[in-house]
Amino acid sequence: MNYATKTNVTIPRALFQSLVTMSSEWDAVQDRLENFLLSSDEQFIKKMARARQQHLSGKTKSLSVLKRELGF
Numbered sequence: 001m002n003y004a005t006k007t008n009v010t011i012p013r014a015l016f017q018s019l020v021t022m023s024s025e026w027d028a029v030q031d032r033l034e035n036f037l038l039s040s041d042e043q044f045i046k047k048m049a050r051a052r053q054q055h056l057s058g059k060t061k062s063l064s065v066l067k068r069e070l071g072f
Contacts, residue, residue, distance in 0.1 A: 038044050054060050
């Protein structure tokens with residue numbers, strides 16, 4: 001059988017469900033890893049603190065204002 005030309009593959013439902021479950025779990029693991037890495041990055045934490053201060057002091061614009069100014 002030439003698998004390179006076959007467009008459909010039939011697999012058992014249980015195997016497909018395992019793939020779906022594993023994919024969801026992998027997404028969750030990636031999210032947790034990203035959160036951990038960012039929360040451990042001193043530069044990122046400082047950058048976010050500066051951004052928060054700019055926001056609180058009114059030095060930022062809302063998305064709707066920015067879109068209007070840029071013509072979106």
